[in-house]
Amino acid sequence: MNAGLRLLRSTTPAPRRLARVAAWSAVECLPALVSGVSVAHAVDALVAGRPSAATLWLGAIAVAMVVGAAATRRLYAAMSPLVEDLRDGLMTATVRGTLAECARTGRPGAATVTQTIEQVDQVRNLVSAVLRSFRSTVVPLATACVGLLLLDNRLGLAVLVPLAAALALQSLLVPRTVRRQRRAALEQEAFGADTAAVLADLPALRGLGADAWGRKRLLAGADSVAAAELRVVRTTALRQSVIALGAHIPLLSVLLVSLPLLRDGSLSAGAVIGATTYVLTVLAPAVSSFVAVSGGWVVELVVLLDRLALVAGRPGPESRDARTPSRPTQGYAVELRGLAFAYRPESRPVLTGLDLQVRRGEHVAVLGASGTGKSTLARLVAGLETPTGGTVHASERLCFVPQEAYVFAGTLRENLLHLAPTADDDRLREALEVFGLAGLGDRLGGLDGEIRSRDERLTAADRQRVVLARAWLSPADVVVLDEATSLLPVGDDEAIEAAFTAGGRTLVTIAHRVDVAGRADTVVFFDGSSVHTGRHVDLLDGHGAYRDLHSHAALYAH
Ligand SMILES: Nc1ncnc2c1ncn2[C@@H]1O[C@H](COP(=O)(O)OP(=O)(O)OP(=O)(O)O)[C@@H](O)[C@H]1O
Ligand SMILES: [Mg+2]
Structure with missing residues (x-):
């Protein structure tokens, strides 16, 4: 049946x-x-x-x-x-x-x-x-x-x-x-x-x-x-x-x-x-x-x-707790073995047999055209989707920032403390500084200023900054950002990545701008039919489609 x-x-x-x-x-x-x-x-x-x-x-x-x-x-x-x-x-x-x-x-x-x-x-x-x-x-x-x-x-x-x-x-x-x-x-x-x-x-x-x-x-x-x-x-x-x-x-x-x-x-x-x-x-x-x-x-x-x-059929939050997250091997933050995934049995598989090991403190950039499976990979790593084949082992303290920035009605402080209830005001002010939120803080009347639902004082970029700051304040040792800086000025990406990796955190960035690849330790590249992993320079040398992606981006930038 x-x-x-x-x-x-x-x-x-x-x-x-x-x-x-x-x-x-x-x-x-x-x-x-x-x-x-x-x-x-x-x-x-x-x-x-x-x-x-x-x-x-x-x-x-x-x-x-x-x-x-x-x-x-x-x-x-x-x-x-x-x-x-x-x-x-x-x-x-x-x-x-x-x-x-x-x-x-x-x-x-x-x-x-x-x-x-x-x-x-x-x-x-x-x-x-x-x-x-x-x-x-x-x-x-x-x-x-x-x-x-x-x-x-x-x-x-x-x-x-x-x-x-x-x-x-x-x-x-x-x-x-x-x-x-x-x-x-x-x-x-x-x-x-x-x-x-x-x-x-x-x-x-x-x-x-x-x-x-x-x-x-x-x-x-x-x-x-x-x-x-x-x-x-x-x-x-x-x-x-x-x-x-x-x-x-x-x-x-x-x-x-x-x-x-x-x-x-x-x-x-x-x-x-x-x-x-x-x-x-x-x-x-x-x-x-x-x-x-x-x-x-x-x-x-x-x-x-x-x-x-x-x-x-989606399991409730309680069953997620019951499913003890399997830990990666010592020294690694994320380990994927033969990872395969399709949204439905009849759909074309998004992933077929992906192997990837991410060391603690490593910065991984995920690149590829739209619809190739970057967000799906991020959701699998975060445990939000169940693999149809292979295994995902990831650190328990993982924070996933999805493509849509969700700021809820409440004070700015409540929004920032959502994943870090014990952070003190000094730390919150540091977060405002690092993520360029000082101006918003002033506009709202300080940390206790109320954010209303559909508050027009917040731009879409402000929302991304709040969500990034929330992830940065969290105690997570692995952070997965899915195009989470897409609305911020080009120069901000590098500073934000540095803020996340400074404390030795592992960072996985699903990139909307290809220049992040040059700063990452490892690149995961979705070319539309298969997935390639390696160092940026090696992929540039060995993979035509990856080279094309970068030369198109350079052309566009000019
Ligand atoms: N909930 C879903 N149900 C069915 N198919 C989906 C679902 N989400 C994504 N897909 C399909 O899976 C494939 C990969 O989608 P995914 O969102 O992972 O791509 P992406 O690389 O993140 O794209 P983008 O750059 O546009 O965000 C696409 O063909 C998409 O249509
Ligand atoms: Mg996506």
Whole structure:
């Protein structure tokens, strides 16, 4: 069973509620069950010259309809708590997972939680729509089959064989559509990420043939999305064959089987009319609706649940503590062995078998074009992602500064002390000095000045400085900076790196400016297809793409 369906099952409401819905659904189908049999008997009674008996049989349909309508009323009341229970269960699991993720990455959670809530509501609406549609398809289908068998088992078989073939074909098509739909969603996601990456790189590479490069990359992405969508449409087109097999062939086979039986007198005209009533009024609409719902809403639901299962499956902060971080060998701050990672089983792997040893006090620069995997590596080192292969050993006292600078509402002091509650005022003032925050401190009215949410007195660069100062004050002996100085003036990088490494700390910088490579002890270079590690001078000598990166950057700088 896939992760999405497991998540749905884990939040399934009380069996009593399910049983109540099933029971009222069965009663609701009484008119469908009675219709064919009553029509058959009414016709035969009329042919035999007994109009009062025919009227009674037709009256039975009317009574069944009244009972069915009362059951429908009860059914809606029984279904509502079922769907709401499911929504509550899903909401608890997924919002908890989302908050755990936000707590670990330090990212603001409001937008992510809102998105999760919207997706859970979408699941609730889809489940409710699927339940309502299945109620009006699966139960009538079963009813029509029982009615046909009661009427005449030869006619029953004539319908059951093509119907069973249609259902078998549909049960093969649905998982295939889910796989193709999921693939198409992943292609769309990757295309979106790629477009953002290309647009971000273009200004820096303009004049170096970047326009043609960007166009080629985007066209390749668009082609992949189109090919994936086409595969979905092809599977969808096969639905028509299921409808023909399950809704049209049964009518034909009832007529074909009836002709010889009518001739030899072993079948009454009423039974034939009753059987066609079942096929035309119950079976055919139910098959069409079943195919549309199982190939449409159900597929959408499974794909959506898969995504929510990823969110719900994220371990909470408590399980991170439980997972004792494995320590690196003596003398090393970080050790990666055969590290492999892919965001999803179907996605292209971001890392395949990376080995890296970072000595204590070493400065490592990570370079590469957008989307090649630098942040993913940083998140793996920080323990925010779990490797799909190999091992990560890192010092326990590691501070990760993500690409987004998160300053929270509170005083400047609270923001700075977040990871170092015992730092004294002298140390805080030193941090303000080192990270160029003295001006901001004055503007806010000192360390106890309040920073409001979305405070316009703070520029984006100020936020980066606050976050850097917070990391510098922390007791971490390994600091991982993911493009954390991207908005600061060019000259500031070197001083900031020096401030971090001065105390013998290990520093890993995901670089947005390539000159950091010249100051680092080791460079990790993502060239788009593989990862190379070594000293800056050795990579310049031995790697063409690395040399190109530096010459492009030099050209751009001029
Ligand atoms: N949460 C995610 N789910 C699925 N794919 C992701 C996710 N985050 C990143 N990716 C994909 O993984 C690949 C590596 O992304 P990553 O963010 O590590 O690149 P990067 O080198 O840091 O790029 P940038 O320089 O733009 O920050 C990209 O193809 C990206 O689309
Ligand atoms: Mg990144």
